[in-house]
Amino acid sequence: MGKSVEKLIERLRGELRRHDHLYYVENSPVVSDQQYDELFAELKQLEGKHPELVTVDSPTQRVGGRPLEGFKTIRHAVAMLSMDNTYSADELREFDKRVRKIIGEQQVRYVVETKIDGVAVSLRYEAGKLVQAATRGDGVSGDDITANIRTLRSVPLVLGKVAAEAKPGPAGDRQGGEESLFEKSRVKVPAVLEVRGEVFMPNSEFRRINAEREQAAEAPFANPRNATAGSLKMLDSREVAKRGLRFLGYSLGEVDVDWAGTHREALEKLTALSVPINPGHELANDIEEVIEICGRWEKNRVELDYQIDGMVVKVDDLAQREQLGQTSRAPRWCIAYKFAAERAETKVKEIVVQVGKTGALTPVANLEPVQLAGTTVSRASLHNFEELARKDVRQGDTVLVEKAGEIIPQVVEVLKEKRPQNSQVFRPPLQCPQCKGTVAKDEGGVYIRCINPACPAQLVERLRHFAGRDQMDIEGLGVSLVEQLVREGLVKSFADVYRLDEQQVAALERMGKKSAANLVKAIEASKNQPLERVLAGLGILHVGRRAAAVLAEEFGSLDALLHADKEQLQAIDEIGPAIAESVYQFCHGETTRNLIEDLRQVGLQMPGQTARKKKGGKLQGKTVVVTGSVADFTRGQLEALIKEHGGKATSSVSKKTTLVVVGENPGSKAKKANQLGLEVMTGQEFLDMLAN
Numbered sequence: 173m174g175k176s177v178e179k180l181i182e183r184l185r186g187e188l189r190r191h192d193h194l195y196y197v198e199n200s201p202v203v204s205d206q207q208y209d210e211l212f213a214e215l216k217q218l219e220g221k222h223p224e225l226v227t228v229d230s231p232t233q234r235v236g237g238r239p240l241e242g243f244k245t246i247r248h249a250v251a252m253l254s255m256d257n258t259y260s261a262d263e264l265r266e267f268d269k270r271v272r273k274i275i276g277e278q279q280v281r282y283v284v285e286t287k288i289d290g291v292a293v294s295l296r297y298e299a300g301k302l303v304q305a306a307t308r309g310d311g312v313s314g315d316d317i318t319a320n321i322r323t324l325r326s327v328p329l330v331l332g333k334v335a336a337e338a339k340p341g342p343a344g345d346r347q348g349g350e351e352s353l354f355e356k357s358r359v360k361v362p363a364v365l366e367v368r369g370e371v372f373m374p375n376s377e378f379r380r381i382n383a384e385r386e387q388a389a390e391a392p393f394a395n396p397r398n399a400t401a402g403s404l405k406m407l408d409s410r411e412v413a414k415r416g417l418r419f420l421g422y423s424l425g426e427v428d429v430d431w432a433g434t435h436r437e438a439l440e441k442l443t444a445l446s447v448p449i450n451p452g453h454e455l456a457n458d459i460e461e462v463i464e465i466c467g468r469w470e471k472n473r474v475e476l477d478y479q480i481d482g483m484v485v486k487v488d489d490l491a492q493r494e495q496l497g498q499t500s501r502a503p504r505w506c507i508a509y510k511f512a513a514e515r516a517e518t519k520v521k522e523i524v525v526q527v528g529k530t531g532a533l534t535p536v537a538n539l540e541p542v543q544l545a546g547t548t549v550s551r552a553s554l555h556n557f558e559e560l561a562r563k564d565v566r567q568g569d570t571v572l573v574e575k576a577g578e579i580i581p582q583v584v585e586v587l588k589e590k591r592p593q594n595s596q597v598f599r600p601p602l603q604c605p606q607c608k609g610t611v612a613k614d615e616g617g618v619y620i621r622c623i624n625p626a627c628p629a630q631l632v633e634r635l636r637h638f639a640g641r642d643q644m645d646i647e648g649l650g651v652s653l654v655e656q657l658v659r660e661g662l663v664k665s666f667a668d669v670y671r672l673d674e675q676q677v678a679a680l681e682r683m684g685k686k687s688a689a690n691l692v693k694a695i696e697a698s699k700n701q702p703l704e705r706v707l708a709g710l711g712i713l714h715v716g717r718r719a720a721a722v723l724a725e726e727f728g729s730l731d732a733l734l735h736a737d738k739e740q741l742q743a744i745d746e747i748g749p750a751i752a753e754s755v756y757q758f759c760h761g762e763t764t765r766n767l768i769e770d771l772r773q774v775g776l777q778m779p780g781q782t783a784r785k786k787k788g789g790k791l792q793g794k795t796v797v798v799t800g801s802v803a804d805f806t807r808g809q810l811e812a813l814i815k816e817h818g819g820k821a822t823s824s825v826s827k828k829t830t831l832v833v834v835g836e837n838p839g840s841k842a843k844k845a846n847q848l849g850l851e852v853m854t855g856q857e858f859l860d861m862l863a864n
């Protein structure tokens with residue numbers, strides 16, 4: 173029995189490692205996310221039952237552990253040097269000349285690699301196991317970020333375990349046994365192997381995280397590199413695990429044996445040991461080929477899902493590298509070729525202040541239109557007033573704009589020497605630019621907000637968000653229509669959207685009969701959107717799509733959520749204290765009940781899945797009848813509450829009933845319960861029991 177469980181656990185681990193490798197390294201997954209999650213859950217359950225069989229290299233051990241107090245400093249066994257930069261073909265030719273002057277007659281081949289714009293890290297494997305991961309720091313010592321790096325599924329925790337297995341092929345067609353794997357890959361695992369490479373955030377992940385942050389009223393990251401650096405600095409590795417970071421290796425630190433004769437050979441061996449390596453590398457026979465390769469990548473860089481800021485040119489032959497040596501700062505055998513930054517110079521026509529759906533005021537620069545990386549840029553976010561003050565951007569300034577992750581244009585720098593005389597410092601507004609309402613700064617945060625709940629600009633943003641594709645998905649309810657509806661006073665709340673009729677809509681600018689009919693149809697259809705979309709649409713501070721989905725799954729109904737206490741909210745995995753507090757405040761806000769009642773009245777169904785059955789819920793296996801009124805709960809709310817605690821709510825008392833709750837002004841059911849000798853509780857006792 174013991175043996176077979178052990179085998180099953182090892183098999184599951186092997187499968188999961190193989191899928192991680194196929195997904196993150198080979199880019200060719202063979203199972204769906206759901207199938208992966210199921211395997212993972214199975215392993216987790218088995219390990220839960222057999223904690224003695226848990227090993228540090230199990231895929232379940234990646235999810236992150238307790239937060240650290242701080243990072244330890246680690247001295248690198250081999251210093252992490254920096255690199256000299258070049259910016260033109262001629263500078264590359266000069267580099268080549270310097271190299272050949274030292275090397276002499278021999279041919280010098282170069283490997284040309286993409287220069288990934290992330291954070292350099294060094295991974296240390298001892299006897300094939302990942303024992304330490306460190307940032308570059310000052311090159312001599314860096315931070316110990318092992319716990320964070322372990323959460324990256326592209327980083328093998330054990331070298332070589334999946335390399336041979338992972339070759340695409342029918343899922344069942346694998347031979348087990350570690351030895352045969354090593355034999356197949358023919359790569360001996362060195363006693364010490366340090367792999368150096370870049371941790372980065374893919375563009376798609378950067379967009380997802382920034383969208384989430386904006387929704388949660390947190391300042392967005394300026395670019396994927398900052399997002400990566402910020403993520404790796406987090407002390408709570410469970411948070412890091414959610415950031416979708418990747419790793420690609422490109423060089424070696426300490427290795428205890430003579431491992432390879434050329435850089436390419438080292439890369440091949442790393443691949444055989446299942447370490448993902450920079451896929452953007454090519455061999456060049458001379459410097460002209462190097463220049464051609466650099467030019468090609470510079471043109472095609474936008475096709476990658478990650479940021480590269482140039483190319484790295486490295487002498488391939490490691491003996492030649494020895495001969496070339498290094499200066500105190502950088503090796504002589506490699507050089508970076510930096511792409512011309514995708515920056516452009518333009519003028520700030522004016523600085524305007526936008527009001528977001530949570531009232532956050534965001535300064536935006538309206539620019540003289542300028543071409544940048546293939547598009548015309550005429551606006552750039554200045555993020556928040558602290559950021560604006562730091563850069564001291566003023567109306568009339570000449571600025572450099574850059575695209576962050578080819579995505580959002582932003583002002584990187586003011587060219588102060590071109591500043592017109594008498595220019596004025598831009599001061600944060602003292603009142604809402606739209607409704608003239610009071611503004612207040614977030615406690616401990618960076619945002620200034622309009623706190624007038626009736627601010628029409630906020631209403632427009634809230635409605636736009638509510639109708640958005642990821643929320644209620646009301647096609648046709650775009651920004652100009654929302655603005656008109658608010659301006660005309662036709663819509664003052666979410667529920668008002670559902671009160672619109674075709675005639676009213678058809679009478680608006682640029683609306684015909686047909687488009688009005690389509691809109692009303694789309695509005696009608698959205699009444700059946702599931703609870704999680706409604707929750708995401710309400711614009712509760714910090715509650716984005718993900719948190720909404722978690723809450724909907726956890727509580728199953730809006731009523732159950734509305735009655736949740738803080739402890740319940742805080743106990744949910746994935747719901748942090750800020751979200752829990754904000755949801756609690758929302759649920760107990762003065763206007764919330766009306767808002768919800770209103771939405772119900774106009775016909776929103778908000779179907780939720782039945783709340784997750786909690787094992788050992790207070791009412792597990794109980795059939796409960798409530799008679800009379802309990803606090804201010806409606807019948808539906810009480811039913812949801814009972815379900816949430818694992819019980820079943822019925823309306824009539826019978827022998828099957830296990831608990832009768834007697835509220836204010838009870839009916840005859842209370843008497844019947846006594847006659848049948850059933851367990852009886854007052855409304856208050858019932859609530860107390862559930863709360864404890």
Ligand code: IVH
Pocket residue numbers: 252253254255285286287288289290291292308369370422423450484502503506508
């Ligand atoms: S090799 C002696 N290869 O660029 C340094 N570095 O600006 C050897 N980088 O600190 C580094 N992609 O973080 C190398 N393919 C690549 C790279 C790369 C990105 C980073 C690395 C380094 C920085 C220097």
